[in-house]
Amino acid sequence: MFGDGGEILINTQRLLLAEGGQIKATSRTAGDAGDVTINAAELVEISGLFQGENRIARSGISGAVTRSGTGGNLVVNTTDLRILDGGGLTVEVFGSGDGGSITVTADVVRLLGTTTPPGKPTFLSAIFARTDAAGDAGRIDIDTRVLELRGGGQISTSARAGSSGSSNLIRVDAAETIVVEGGVSTQTGFFPSGLLSNTLGTGGAGLLQLRADELRVENGGRISASTLNPNAQSSGGLDFTVNRLFLENGAEIVVGTFAEAGSGAEVVVSEFEVVLLRNGSVITAEAFNSANGGNVRLGSAEGFVVAPPGEDSDIIARANFGDGGEIEIVAQSILGLAERPAIRGNGTNDIDASSRFGEAGTVSLNELGTDPTQDAAELPDNMGASDISQECNARAGVSSFVATGRGGAPPETTLPGLLWETLETVGEADGVNVVESIPSETVALTEAQGWSVDTAGQVVLTPFTTESTTAAIPYGTAPGAHCALTTPVR
16 A cells, blocks of 8 residues: 555567557555666657547556655667657656656657547647646656657646646757657647647746757747746746757747746757757747746857848747846857847847836847958058168159068068968869969069160169160169169069
């Protein structure tokens, strides 16, 4: 009556549960439920339902507590985990005891599709932990290479209406990709594919922590932490560490809250290369009724936040009667977004931390991008005038000075990041020009003192004073004459 439940341990190559097949660990007393551990070298597949005349049963692995006992933990270790057509991996709380945890370690995790029996609710392919009572829901931990949620597949923690227990953490660590795509439309509404934490009770809300190389939310997919009870102890939050975050075609990253007390809702995205919002996608930490707006913080010194023009994608932290939240973006560049009211369907990409009746929030946009070529060169006070020969002077009032090469910078002035060279084509290999870099030579300058005409009739400048045999006036001694300095380049 008061003892603890025993453990279930399965070691196999493949485990298949279908048509209502179940593995369960339940405590109906004050005792604790036992753990369930599955070690399947190749595959675990959980799919479909059993549909009888008076009973419908989901295929799945589950744990539950109904009184004061603590729920057991579910552990799945495999290469490929597939949850299909309404199958489930679940832990639930119906009493004062806390729920057990779900831990999945797999190379690939896929949750695909739903099933809706005639006249019955829709069964989603799901991994979920929830509380209906005073006990806290269990947490979910997933370590994988690839996670895919499609066709209404969901991973969720929740505190149901009427409960006083808290929701809990969802942590996903994906070495490569997390994909949240699409959903399913039924007679009762649209069920998005998603990673979700929902709190309808008075306990605390849950947190979603995601780490991945690439996170894609597409075609109405949703990641959210929603706190729907004004009396909830705290609002939920989203914390992403990703290299690339892509939102496409109505994708949503949402922290919404009605909670009037406790910590504010927050979306944090860090260490990204790019955050791309397309075709009506949103990142929002919005507050309703009298709750204060949440915060959206996107921070990466090397990253870019991009929304192509005219696609109606928004970043929001606004409120209704409460105060607006904070939007802080730190990135190399923010492209295609501007601070203004976010109105669905207006065709602009907006950043909005306003409040309808309360105080407006704050928007801080910090773009770290700089001139990618070089820093400004600091020129010395002495610009080299003393190094110029004074012999080239205005003896006749019309003399001039020409220097080619460094653009007038003195020899000790260097321009950071630039190497001055001339390029000459020296050959061709396989149809491609081969270019050889030839550094400029430094040649001592000698002032031309005169000129003469060679046998070909060309004027030649000379370092000494000459009398031209074809001109009546020696070079540099009469009006109109020019004194020239040149820097030869081979």
